[in-house]
Amino acid sequence: MRIVMLSLLWIAPALMAQSPAPVDFFGPEHFAAASEDPRRGALTVSFVSEIPPFLDLNNSDPLPASNRFESTQTGLVLTAAGKGQSCEAELDAGFVHALGTLSIVELDSGASVAFHLRSLSSEATGTPPEYLLLLARDGADSGRLRLLTRTRNGFSETAAARLENHDFSAAATFSLAAGADKVEAAFGGASVQGAARLKSGFTLALAASDGRCRVRDLSLQCELHALWWQDALARLEAKRTLARLKEYTTQGLLSGVCQGSLRDEAEDLRAYPPALEQARRDALQNPDFVRRFNLLREIAAAHPKLALAQHEAGVAALLAGFSQAARDSLRAALALRSDSLTRLALAEACLRQRDFDAAGRHLEQARDGLDAKLLPDMALLSARLAAARGNMALAARDLTLARARWPEHAALAAFAASAEELVAPLGLAKWSRPGPLGLTVVSDLDDAALEKLLARLGPYIDRIRHWLPGLAQKLEGSIAVYSTPTGYLRAALLVAGESLDNVAGMFLPAGIGGGPSVVACRAFGEDELARTLVHELWHLAVYSLKGSAMAPWLNEGMAVYLSAGQADKDGTLRFVRLPSEFSRMSEQLVEALSDPQAARRALGAGLDSFYSPDVQRMNYALAWALVWYHCEHSVAQENVLRGLLAGDAATLAQLQEGLPALLAAMVRALKERKLA
CATH class of the missing domain: 2.60.120.200 (Jelly Rolls)
Incomplete structure (x- = not known):
């Protein structure tokens, strides 16, 4: 992977320098230009x-x-x-x-x-x-x-x-x-x-x-x-880079766990009849991770007393992105038989759920009896845990030592390079003036482009302060804006890991220098970059006030609402369009708003369940709709939102009690504004 990342690092600037034609974007097998x-x-x-x-x-x-x-x-x-x-x-x-x-x-x-x-x-x-x-x-x-x-x-x-x-x-x-x-x-x-x-x-x-x-x-x-x-070529290079790294952060992070064997695996396999063993082999070879998980989950449900069945369902859940299902299955496997490989996989599941203490416990317990071939994977997981806890210096030190000890381990090399980028970003110059919210800005964009970009954020920053009146004038942290996706994704790899799914940008509680950071990329053009910065700056502002205390639905709903605003020439923000990420699901949004139970699940979802792949997009849409209605409907509804943002329990209880009527009013408002 180190070679792939280095090649990407050199290829992207080379392509940009060639003033390429559309044939370079589509490829000569797909596009033949007129002379x-x-x-x-x-x-x-x-x-x-x-x-x-x-x-x-x-x-x-x-x-x-x-x-x-x-x-x-x-x-x-x-x-x-x-x-x-x-x-x-x-x-x-x-x-x-x-x-x-x-x-x-x-x-x-x-x-x-x-x-x-x-x-x-x-x-x-x-x-x-x-x-x-x-x-x-x-x-x-x-x-x-x-x-x-x-x-x-x-x-x-x-x-x-x-x-x-x-x-x-x-x-x-x-x-x-x-x-x-x-x-x-x-x-x-x-x-x-x-x-x-x-x-x-x-x-x-x-x-x-x-x-x-x-x-x-x-x-x-x-x-x-x-x-x-x-911006076509930069966009395509961004997608290609992301696809390679997504493959790496799903399969690569779990390669050791997937290739390892349980100590008493043969004993469990003897309990499988031939037809079931064939179904298991077929499932393990299925390249569709969600389908693989569903098949292995069925086998695990049919054999609840077999540790191997529970373990394989748990690892498949990790590959598919279902960390709670992974945690449940792996705990079930450990209850049947203690095994260091299962402990290592469970530590990964806990890390993905941001349960750092549990991840640390399982990681420590996995050391006893772990196959020596998995020691590099354990070192990588330990460093990622340190980075997630905000100790970037410890993570960088441990990765450097592990890379020297196991130089052939591609994942360690890539994550060590990511740690180095976060400690001291390569090629990014510090902006001479304070950035939005008083943050430090570093970028490889030219001064004119960066100044124009930051100026666009003014009305949105005013709106962030409007909703978070307790926000300090100067926040601690950084904004890093990359002109190409390669540097951005290299920086984000260590702290995003398996969540590396946004090629435009992300908020990192422990990012550059170990501090709160918004890291973004211009690959999809200035409009998308501006929207992304607004979205992620909201998260940084909330984090500076409340840490992780704000409910995911409210945090994400506000971020999507603000970033969807359209600025008039005089700087006035208008919220008259369905956010682009929901443009193909307006009918499904209205249908979901007719189901109070779906809304209650979104309101009550924790960090893991809100972002679960099977419900994440609809949870985002429901969260946006709730915020949009309270912001745009009336002063009374705006005051309710202020109470929610302040963490007032009575306001939240009142909202939940009146949810069916509220949802019906939201549907009417969306239709009246022609948004659904």
């Missing part, structure tokens, strides 16, 4: 056994988006979670115009597939133009082709054509033409067209809803938009 203009040409994706890195996967249900897509030798399968659910494969591309075709290989009855176009416009007010050119199959040989336009009241049909006597068993071509003022589509002899407002350019996604479809061979003759291209 007269590098931004014009043919963009093709076969979808045959490939999901290229410039394709972003999204879905409306709470499970990981990857669960809804399968790349096969006959095309890309998109499977929406059910009725009213959807999933999208969005091209990371902005277009001036596009003329293209897509082969529809399969489309289940009752399901639909669509070209989804969104304007690149970033105006502060109004609903950005958005269109669906949708093919819906409603019978064995019939369907409808529809043009849907986003309005303030949701999608509205503006054109439609019937499709009769069509043979859906054979692949057929779905065609698209889109430009500044017109969109049209055709399929099986039916066609629709309509006026459009896409003068600012548009993005394109392939969407499936209400069922399953299989597509292949997307071909677009297009002109790429200059606004999109400004």
Whole structure:
């Protein structure tokens, strides 16, 4: 991993220096430029056994988006979670115009597939133009082709054509033409067209809803938009870097635990009948960590007295990101039979839940009888625990010593480099003036770009102080802004570890120099960087006042609410749009707001359960909706929010008691403001 990280460190600046063309972004196998203009040409994706890195996967249900897509030798399968659910494969591309075709290989009855176009416009007010050119199959040989336009009241049909006597068993071509003022589509002899407002350019996604479809061979003759291209290559490099490090921080951190064996493993294996042993082997080889965990959890439930079954379910839960389930299973394994390998895995689970004392206890107990091959993994876990507790100097010292003792251990080398970056960031210069909230700013951006960025934060900092009136004029801590993702991710690796899932930025209670830090990256452009800084600066401000005492829903809800504000030219903040991270789940948000139990779970969730992968996105959305309503509805509701932020128990009890009525009022308000 040390070699990979060093290569990334050199590759990114090299790419930036070449003034690359779109062919460098998509690759020559996907984009052929016209000779007269590098931004014009043919963009093709076969979808045959490939999901290229410039394709972003999204879905409306709470499970990981990857669960809804399968790349096969006959095309890309998109499977929406059910009725009213959807999933999208969005091209990371902005277009001036596009003329293209897509082969529809399969489309289940009752399901639909669509070209989804969104304007690149970033105006502060109004609903950005958005269109669906949708093919819906409603019978064995019939369907409808529809043009849907986003309005303030949701999608509205503006054109439609019937499709009769069509043979859906054979692949057929779905065609698209889109430009500044017109969109049209055709399929099986039916066609629709309509006026459009896409003068600012548009993005394109392939969407499936209400069922399953299989597509292949997307071909677009297009002109790429200059606004999109400004940050495209940095964005792609960021995603590639993050993907490599995410693989590293899931599999890499647990490689020793996954490869180790329990002392009495053979005894437990004798209790497995042949069919179950085959199911176990298949599960352990499944590359989908969530699926692997579900399969091994079923085996563990069927064999509650087998320590091996509980241990393997616990390790699979760690790989899938379910730390509470991991902790439960590993404790069950230890109750059946004490084993140092299980103790080491349990220490990892406790660290991920920020239960540092329990992690330290299990780590110490794991030393007795631990296989010598796992000593480097124990040293790494011990250093990560020291870093999480804020003792960055101890973590850096221990990692340096461990790297010298085990020079071939790639994880130790990478984490030692991360510790060195946090102690003394490479290539970052200190800003000559105090930053937002009086924080120290270090960056490798040029002075003009940094000054412009920090100036944008002014109205948001005023709003943070408005909601946290006890905030000191000058806070202790740092803001580090990297121009490329490699330095940022290298710095964040040690303290983020398995949580390294945000390529834009993060708040670290013990970051640079061991102090509170916001570490961010410009890879996705200045707008995303500004939003990220607002979000993370809220967390730093809260931490400076309350430590970790604020409930996760309130902390995250405020951070999302503030960062979604749109600043007018005079600096006035407006909160008139659904935050972009929830733009594809407005219907699911309204549905969740109709379920008081879901809201109660979000309100009562601790650090681990709030951020659990299966509910995290909906918890964020519910938290934002609760905060948005109290901020935007009335002075009385604003006073309730002030009581919640102050930690007033009576205010929280009152909110929980009146939750059903409150949720109904929130749904009405969201609909009145055309946000749902």
